[in-house]
Every structure is written in structure tokens, then in C-alpha cells.
Amino acid sequence: xxxxxxxxxxxxxxxxxxxxxxxxxxxxxxxxxxxxxxxxxxxxxxxxxxxxxxxxxxxxxxxxxxxxxxxxxxxxxxxxxxxxxxxxxxxxxxxxxxxxxxxxxxxxxxxxxxxxxxxxxxxxxxxxxxxxxxxxxxxxxxxxxxxxxxxxxxxxxxxxxxxxxxxxxxxxxxxxxxxxxxxxxxxxxxxxxxxxxxxxxxxxxxxxxxxxxxxxxxxxxxxxxxxxxxxxxxxxxxxxxxxxxxxxxxxxxxxxxxxxxxxxxxxxxxxxxxxxxxxxxxxxxxxxxxxxxxxxxxxxxxxxxxxxxxxxxxxxxxxxxxxxxxxxxxxxxxxxxxxxxxxxxxxxxxxxxxxxxxxxxxxxxxxxxxxxxxxxxxxxxxxxxxxxxxxxxxxxxxxxxxxxxxxxxxxxxxxxxxxxxxxxxxxxxxxxxxxxxxxxxxxxxxxxxxx
Amino acid sequence: xxxxxxxxxxxxxxxxxxxxxxxxxxxxxxxxxxxxxxxxxxxxxxxxxxxxxxxxxxxxxxxxxxxxxxxxxxxxxxxxxxxxxxxxxxxxxxxxxxxxxxxxxxxxxxxxxxxxxxxxxxxxxxxxxxxxxxxxxxxxxxxxxxxxxxxxxxxxxxxxxxxxxxxxxxxxxxxxxxxxxxxxxxxxxxxxxxxxxxxxxxxxxxxxxxxxxxxxxxxxxxxxxxxxxxxxxxxxxxxxxxxxxxxxxxxxxxxxxxxxxxxxxxxxxxxxxxxxxxxxxxxxxxxxxxxxxxxxxxxxxxxxxxxxxxxxxxxxxxxxxxxxxxxxxxxxxxxxxxxxxxxxxxxxxxxxxxxxxxxxxxxxxxxxxxxxxxxxxxxxxxxxxxxxxxxxxxxxxxxxxxxxxxxxxxxxxxxxxxxxxxxxxxxxxxxxxxxxxxxxxxxxxxxxxxxxxxxxx
Numbered sequence: 001x002x003x004x005x006x007x008x009x010x011x012x013x014x015x016x017x018x019x020x021x022x023x024x025x026x027x028x029x030x031x032x033x034x035x036x037x038x039x040x041x042x043x044x045x046x047x048x049x050x051x052x053x054x055x056x057x058x059x060x061x062x063x064x065x066x067x068x069x070x071x072x073x074x075x076x077x078x079x080x081x082x083x084x085x086x087x088x089x090x091x092x093x094x095x096x097x098x099x100x101x102x103x104x105x106x107x108x109x110x111x112x113x114x115x116x117x118x119x120x121x122x123x124x125x126x127x128x129x130x131x132x133x134x135x136x137x138x139x140x141x142x143x144x145x146x147x148x149x150x151x152x153x154x155x156x157x158x159x160x161x162x163x164x165x166x167x168x169x170x171x172x173x174x175x176x177x178x179x180x181x182x183x184x185x186x187x188x189x190x191x192x193x194x195x196x197x198x199x200x201x202x203x204x205x206x207x208x209x210x211x212x213x214x215x216x217x218x219x220x221x222x223x224x225x226x227x228x229x230x231x232x233x234x235x236x237x238x239x240x241x242x243x244x245x246x247x248x249x250x251x252x253x254x255x256x257x258x259x260x261x262x263x264x265x266x267x268x269x270x271x272x273x274x275x276x277x278x279x280x281x282x283x284x285x286x287x288x289x290x291x292x293x294x295x296x297x298x299x300x301x302x303x304x305x306x307x308x309x310x311x312x313x314x315x316x317x318x319x320x321x322x323x324x325x326x327x328x329x330x331x332x333x334x335x336x337x338x339x340x341x342x343x344x345x346x347x348x349x350x351x352x353x354x355x356x357x358x359x360x361x362x363x364x365x366x367x368x369x370x371x372x373x374x375x376x377x378x379x380x381x382x383x384x385x386x387x388x389x390x391x392x393x394x395x396x397x398x399x400x401x402x403x404x405x406x407x408x409x410x411x412x413x414x415x416x417x418x419x420x421x422x423x424x425x426x427x428x429x430x431x432x433x434x435x436x437x438x439x440x441x442x443x444x445x446x447x448x449x450x451x
Numbered sequence: 452x453x454x455x456x457x458x459x460x461x462x463x464x465x466x467x468x469x470x471x472x473x474x475x476x477x478x479x480x481x482x483x484x485x486x487x488x489x490x491x492x493x494x495x496x497x498x499x500x501x502x503x504x505x506x507x508x509x510x511x512x513x514x515x516x517x518x519x520x521x522x523x524x525x526x527x528x529x530x531x532x533x534x535x536x537x538x539x540x541x542x543x544x545x546x547x548x549x550x551x552x553x554x555x556x557x558x559x560x561x562x563x564x565x566x567x568x569x570x571x572x573x574x575x576x577x578x579x580x581x582x583x584x585x586x587x588x589x590x591x592x593x594x595x596x597x598x599x600x601x602x603x604x605x606x607x608x609x610x611x612x613x614x615x616x617x618x619x620x621x622x623x624x625x626x627x628x629x630x631x632x633x634x635x636x637x638x639x640x641x642x643x644x645x646x647x648x649x650x651x652x653x654x655x656x657x658x659x660x661x662x663x664x665x666x667x668x669x670x671x672x673x674x675x676x677x678x679x680x681x682x683x684x685x686x687x688x689x690x691x692x693x694x695x696x697x698x699x700x701x702x703x704x705x706x707x708x709x710x711x712x713x714x715x716x717x718x719x720x721x722x723x724x725x726x727x728x729x730x731x732x733x734x735x736x737x738x739x740x741x742x743x744x745x746x747x748x749x750x751x752x753x754x755x756x757x758x759x760x761x762x763x764x765x766x767x768x769x770x771x772x773x774x775x776x777x778x779x780x781x782x783x784x785x786x787x788x789x790x791x792x793x794x795x796x797x798x799x800x801x802x803x804x805x806x807x808x809x810x811x812x813x814x815x816x817x818x819x820x821x822x823x824x825x826x827x828x829x830x831x832x833x834x835x836x837x838x839x840x841x842x843x844x845x846x847x848x849x850x851x852x853x854x855x856x857x858x859x860x861x862x863x864x865x866x867x868x869x870x871x872x873x874x875x876x877x878x879x880x881x882x883x884x885x886x887x888x889x890x891x892x893x894x895x896x897x898x899x900x901x902x903x904x905x906x907x908x
Contacts, residue, residue: 062472065503
């Protein structure tokens with residue numbers, strides 16, 4: 001088999017392996033295409049902490065400057081803070097240089113429109129067309145702008161999030177919190193945020209100049225450091241953020257991970273208990289959300305996978321809360337994107353107002369076992385693989401919102417093509433771990449086919 | 452026509468047109484590959500577009516695994532110094548140099564601190580055309596090191612290269628037109644260290660250029676007017692990246708940029724041995740100076756790369772071109788306007804005379820120059836017609852076409868950097884210079900027009 005492709009251009013942006021397909025040429029051209037798309041004005045640029053960030057940043061600056069845009073450099077910054085900054089400052093658009101939860105050799109450009117929201121699928125398609133056409137409205141002479149630096153974004157973002165929280169209650173609870181910033185974009189912002197909430201914070205892996213201490217995806221197998229920090233500091237709760245600080249996972253007071261799917265369930269329960277209302281999640285999110293919404297008499301909507309799909313539906317129906325099961329909490333009243341700070345804030349608010357431990361809050365929601373797997377598949381083989389998968393799920397209720405989702409009364413199984421990598425993602429959720437694993441094994445057999 | 456020139460002088464073009472960031476990234480990737488992922492020193496001039504080129508260059512160099520030493524805004528000779536002092540594999544000066552403000556360019560500097568010579572340029576172009584660039588995996592991407600320390604040491608070294616005591620004692624008053632360029636800050640420091648009082652002109656580095664940057668008499672009118680209204684010993688005009696210089700006398704006469712080389716050569720010949728190297732288009736004045744001192748005058752093709760390469764091989768004392776670019780060896784294997792200025796001040800101080808007297812002691816010839824817009828498709832036809840026009844004289848064809856007579860010479864060649872034909876005539880008398888120049892210009896114009904007309908038909 002050919003080596004795995006090291007580049008993916010999709011609705012999530014441009015993502016690739018540095019030193020391979022993600023070349024400075026490609027980044028420069030994509031930035032020039034984005035600058036052309038937004039028009040000659042200020043474009044906010046921020047980055048996570050990957051070692052390739054300086055190369056990528058300079059290439060983005062060159063592309064933006066070449067079409068008359070003014071890059072506004074926010075430096076190392078959580079992606080939700082960058083998104084909010086686009087709106088606060090009336091920028092023409094924003095670019096975040098982050099491959100989010102991908103391993104360290106990857107980097108990516110995420111593009112945001114003037115509303116601070118990830119480009120919608122049709123907008124992303126237009127941008128990709130501009131890139132492929134390769135003809136950009138270049139400027140010369142004195143029309144070439146000079147980049148600016150803006151260091152106010154983190155503070156503005158903190159104020160915005162704090163403004164939505166019951167800060168008094170959280171401060172009064174004097175919670176002890178351990179947090180693992182993965183030496184990522186939140187390394188500076190998170191300690192300041194927690195201290196503003198009166199928490200006694202123990203931050204580990206909070207040095208933006210160090211490499212990632214572990215794979216940045218906030219899943220249980222990467223939460224060993226955090227567990228230890230929780231136990232050693234006697235914390236009430238542990239948080240872990242991914243490299244660009246849009247996703248959040250939680251560890252209990254015993255240091256054990258709750259699983260990234262629990263984050264959204266906790267936040268949705270906390271908010272809809274007080275204010276029932278529509279909730280939007282993606283099709284791959286845990287059925288804990290069905291239970292929570294049933295309990296709080298809230299309507300649950302499910303969309304295709306992809307942050308923008310959830311955000312779009314939320315704005316359309318006026319949902320106050322929603323997100324993704326991977327640890328992405330979205331509260332459009334604060335910030336129309338996944339925001340780990342919003343997630344932390346609401347979880348802490350839930351503990352403080354209810355005088356409850358994280359274990360108490362967790363116990364109020366049913367527990368399931370969710371198993372996720374990635375199966376390497378060439379994009380051209382995906383349709384066939386999904387047809388075999390569908391045939392293997394005979395008897396289940398089928399949903400084609402994204403790939404194929406097969407549901408039975410108390411468990412479900414889904415297979416879909418990834419937006420970011422040449423793989424099929426399989427997710428199974430069931431009352432027991434063995435049942436979930438059996439489902440995934442069945443899916444693998446079907447997807448990989450007889451050969 | 453798209454405005455772009457790729458050649459031995461590096462890559463040069465109009466930003467907003469053919470000079471795209473992708474092209475710059477490719478060229479800088481080629482140079483990073485040429486330097487084999489070693490250390491590369493980067494500096495830039497004050498053009499707004501230089502910031503864009505700078506980002507493209509840094510992204511590209513980092514991607515090849517190079518360690519970038521970023522000097523920020525500084526003159527090209529400071530980049531050359533930085534390369535030598537860091538033992539770097541190479542350097543890139545981002546500057547449109549003497550070109551108009553809408554142009555920009557990359558000047559590539561080799562490990563010796565000189566612009567790439569013909570063979571090195573060819574290797575770089577081969578890498579560029581093959582697009583076979585080094586691509587370092589992420590652990591090999593090194594953060595650029597931003598520092599002005601090499602620039603400080605460049606200033607100190609420049610002042611040590613001349614007898615600063617004797618210059619300081621004279622307390623010269625010098626008017627300098629910095630052309631809002633990259634040598635502004637450094638130039639102030641050098642003149643202060645040499646005890647001169649400075650009357651600055653166009654010293655807002657980064658402001659838009661007050662005039663075209665080449666230091667020719669046409670572009671020195673502002674400085675000449677200033678000289679007439681202030682009491683200064685001499686006036687000097689620097690180009691944007693501080694490699695070329697022109698002079699104005701105390702009474703406000705703008706001198707031909709051809710004078711810089713003979714003025715410096717005359718003084719350097721007294722200090723150290725070695726020939727002078729210059730190009731085929733440069734005034735014979737330097738030849739007369741060399742003859743006076745029993746030195747050789749070696750001629751090469753036009754371009755700093757060619758001239759300096761030969762100067763290093765032949766251990767020349769001084770090298771330069773008629774455009775005001777002068778290099779004093781062995782101190783700097785690169786044209787350096789501030790070192791040229793310091794050397795001229797040293798000459799006046801040691802001869803214990805004023806600058807005007809120094810000028811009057813140099814030989815005097817009469818030179819005429821013009822540039823004729825001429826696409827690459829018309830160059831050969833024009834040169835052919837000129838060859839026919841002077842069929843009785845044996846031409847030198849090593850760079851364009853050159854005719855030599857006992858009392859005069861004529862050189863017509865295609866520019867390395869722009870779609871232009873350069874016509875230069877020089878003679879012992881003004882009358883002869885004018886006559887030869889007009890003849891040649893008429894013939895060349897006819898050739899370009901005839902060709903254009905035929906194309907249009």
C-alpha cells in the first residue's frame with residue numbers, strides 16, 4: 001500500500017504533516033487565497049505551541065501581506081479566544097495555526113469568517129476553489145501593509161467567559177483544581193482564568209516553549225500526568241485541554257478520567273436543569289445526552305460531525321448549549337465555538353452551586369461504555385466499506401446523517417469517513433465494555449472486507 | 452510584460468506583479484537547500500514590501516532546517532559581515548537596492564560574505580528549477596534568532612577599518628541623504644563614531660522614498676540644493692541598502708556616481724598592494740588612477756558578483772562599479788557605501804585637504820549614460836545594428852558590446868536587473884562624449900523601434 005497521505009484539505013481547514021506535504025509554498029498560497037476571500041483588511045492570526053509554528057506563521061504572514069491584508073498577530077492563543085477576538089475587533093477574518101488534537105508532526109490552518117465562526121462548508125469550498133485557481137489580487141508598493149501585534153485577546157476572552165458565570169458562587173466554593181495544559185495554547189490563559197475564579201490551581205504541562213508531554217488528544221490514555229497531579233495536590237477535580245484549548249476532559253478527585261464524552265453531558269445537564277431548551281450535538285455523541293435531555297425535558301438535535309455543523313444548527317434554532325462528545329462544549333451566548341474555558345466554567349459552577357463533588361454530578365448521569373476506533377481506508381474505498389458495514393448492521397435502525405449509524409434499543413454503532421484524516425472512524429456505545437468492543441470488531445470486519 | 456528578472460544578481464521583480472510570495476518561498480527554499488540546512492543570516496531594507504518578503508524567506512528557510520539569524524532592518528554589507536562573523540553558510544539581503552520603490556529583490560550572499568558568483572548562482576538556479584528542496588521534519592525546525600549584535604560589530608569594524616583618529620580630528624561636517632533606507636540608523640552611528648557632525652536628509656527609515664534610490668546626479672538634486680544652503684564639507688547620497696554612494700561637493704555640485712571608485716582607489720593604492728577590479732561599463736578614470744600608481748585595472752562582466760569574485764581571486768585592493776558601488780578589500784568582500792564614505796573622509800584627512808580638493812586631484816573624463824526600455828526580444832537586434840554601425844572597430848563581446856578608441860569608449864548592454872538597454876559613452880572631452888553618445892543612442896533607438904514596429908504589424 002502507498003504511504004499514508006500527509007495532507008488533508010477539508011471543511012476543517014488545511015491539515016498536513018510538516019516536513020512532508022504541509023510545505024511553506026502550500027501555506028503561503030492558502031493564506032493568499034484566504035486573504036483574497038476576506039478582502040484587504042485586518043486578519044487575526046494566532047497559533048498553538050507546536051515547534052513548527054514559526055515556519056507556518058511566517059508563511060501565513062507572507063500570503064496575507066501579498067494580497068493587501070494586515071496580519072494581526074495574537075501569538076500563542078487558545079482558538080476560542082482568537083475566534084472571539086475576530087468579533088471584538090471587527091477583523092475581516094481569522095486564521096488559527098493548530099492541528100488541534102493531532103500529533104506533533106502535524107500542523108494546520110483553521111479559517112474563521114468575520115463572525116468569528118469557522119468557515120461554513122460552502123464558504124470553505126469557495127476558499128478551496130480560490131486556492132486551486134491560484135490567481136490572487138496581489139498588491140505592491142505602499143499597499144503592502146505592516147503586521148500588527150495585539151496582546152489583549154486572552155484578557156478579553158476571559159472577561160467574556162467570566163461574564164456568563166456565577167463567579168461569586170465559584171469563588172466562594174474555593175475549589176482545588178489540577179489542570180494539564182499539554183504545554184499548549186492554553187498554557188498562559190488557563191492559570192489566569194482559574195485564579196480569577198478563586199480556584200486553588202495546580203497547573204502542569206503549562207510551558208508553551210516545551211514540546212507536548214503526551215499526545216494532545218484529551219482521552220483517558222493521555223491523562224496519566226493529570227491523574228497524578230490530582231492525587232498529589234488533593235484536587236477536587238482535574239481538567240485537561242488539547243493543544244488549541246477547544247476541547248476539555250475531566251478527571252475525578254481520585255485522579256481517574258471520566259471519559260471525554262462526560263464533559264458535554266455534565267454541562268448540558270447543569271444548564272438545562274435550570275433552563276430547559278433545545279440542545280444540539282453531533283451524530284457521534286454519547287447517548288448520555290439523550291438521557292440528560294429526557295430528564296430535563298429538553299429537545300435534542302443531532303447533526304453531521306464537524307464543529308461548524310453543530311454551530312450552524314444551534315444558531316438556526318437558538319440553542320443555548322450543545323457541542324461534541326469529544327469534549328467540545330459550545331455556548332453561543334458566550335462564544336459560538338468549542339471552548340474549553342466555557343466547559344471548565346460551567347462544570348465548576350455546577351459543583352459550586354450544588355455544593356456537589358464531581359463524583360456526585362457524574363453519578364446523576366447513566367454510564368455507558370463508548371469505544372472509538374480508526375480504520376485506515378483510502379478515500380476511494382470508503383463508499384464500498386460503508387455499504388458492507390450497512391449490510392452487516394441488518395435489523396438496526398439506520399441513520400445516514402453522517403456515514404452510517406445503526407441504532408438498537410440500548411446500543412449503537414457508527415462508521416463514517418474522517419474529515420481530517422484518510423481513515424474511517426468507528427464508534428460504538430453500549431451498556432458494557434465487552435458489548436461495545438464486539439460491535440467495533442464487527443464493524444472492522446465489515447469495513448476491511450473479505451480481503 | 453510581467454516584471455521579473457532571475458539571474459546572477461538574484462531574483463528581482465515588481466511586488467504585486469510577478470514577485471509573489473510563492474516565488475520568494477521557492478527561491479529561499481532553494482537557498483536553504485544550497486546552504487544545506489546550515490546557518491543563514493537575513494536582513495532587509497525599509498520598503499513596505501520587504502516585510503512580506505521577509506516572512507516568506509523566514510518560512511522557507513525554517514522549512515529547510517536552516518538556523519536563521521535575523522538582523523532586521525540593516526544594510527546589505529551588514530548582512531555580509533553577519534555571515535562572516537557567524538561563520539554562516541550564507542545570507543539573504545531582502546532589498547530592491549537601487550531599484551524603484553515598487554521593486555524588490557533577494558540578494559544571495561555566500562559563506563565568504565560576497566554575493567554568489569556565477570558558478571554558485573548557477574547551482575542555486577538549478578536547485579530552484581528542479582524544485583528539489585530540503586524539507587526538515589518538525590524536530591529539525593529551528594526558531595529564528597533575532598539579534599542586532601552583528602550589526603553593532605559591523606559598525607565597530609567599519610570604524611576600525613579606517614584611521615578614525617585622524618578623521619575625528621578634522622570634525623567633518625557631512626550632509627547625508629539616506630533615501631529613507633536601511634543604512635539610516637547604522638550611518639548615523641558610523642558618522643558619530645568618526646566625530647563628524649551630520650546634516651541628515653530623508654532619514655525617516657521606512658518612510659516612502661523621497662526620490663529614486665540610485666545615487667546618480669539626477670537623484671541628488673535635493674542633496675545638492677541642501678549643500679548650497681548649509682556649510683558642509685561634503686554631501687553623500689546612499690541607496691536604500693547602503694551598497695552604493697554618490698557625492699556632492701561643498702558648493703552643491705552633484706558629481707557623477709562614477710567618481711566614487713577612482714576617489715577610493717587613489718587613496719587605497721597608497722595603503723596596500725593589489726590591482727583594482729571593475730566592470731566593462733565603468734569609467735576609464737579608475738584606469739588612469741591605476742596607471743598613475745603602477746597597478747593593473749582588471750575588467751569583468753557587469754554585476755557585483757562578477758567583480759567581487761575576480762577581486763577575491765586576484766587579491767585586489769579595491770573593487771567597484773561605475774554605479775557608485777565600491778568595495779574595500781580585504782575589509783569587506785562586498786560593496787559598502789558607508790565604508791566608501793569613511794575611506795573618502797580618511798583620504799581627505801590624511802592628505803590634509805578638503806573634499807573638493809580631493810575631487811580636483813582625481814582624473815576627469817566625461818561620461819554619458821542612458822537607459823532605453825528594451826524587451827529581451829529586441830536586445831540582439833540592437834546590438835547587431837550597433838556592431839554594423841562601428842564595423843571598422845573591433846568590439847569586445849564579453850558583456851553586450853563594447854568599442855574602445857584611444858580617446859573614448861562606448862558600451863551597450865542589456866541590464867541584469869530590468870528590461871532595459873544601457874548605453875554608456877565616455878570621452879576625454881565633452882564634445883566627443885556627446886557626439887558618440889548621441890550616435891549610439893540614435894542607432895539603438897532605431898533598432899528597438901524597428902523591431903517593435905515589425906512586431907506590431
